[in-house]
Amino acid sequence: MRTQSQKTDLKTDREKRHTNTITMTVVPNVAAVDRHSMVAEAAYYAAERRGFEPGFELQDWLTAEHEIETISSGRD
Numbered sequence: 001m002r003t004q005s006q007k008t009d010l011k012t013d014r015e016k017r018h019t020n021t022i023t024m025t026v027v028p029n030v031a032a033v034d035r036h037s038m039v040a041e042a043a044y045y046a047a048e049r050r051g052f053e054p055g056f057e058l059q060d061w062l063t064a065e066h067e068i069e070t071i072s073s074g075r076d
Contacts, residue, residue, distance in 0.1 A: 035072070039064045 042064035043057075050056065 035068060038068045042067055 039061065043060040046060040046063060047056070
């Protein structure tokens, strides 16, 4: 039978593996339509984080494009 400390260590290891899997996901060769949708969604969430304050739409879009390009090319 495992001790509480061992159970906590196992849970922490599982959480680390899950987090690393998500962080390291690469989306190669994204179709243009899919890429556009991904950028639009990322830009929306950027706008949401800043409370949809007007005047930053282009910056949200360009930042989202950069993020999606970085993810799809596997660069950090």
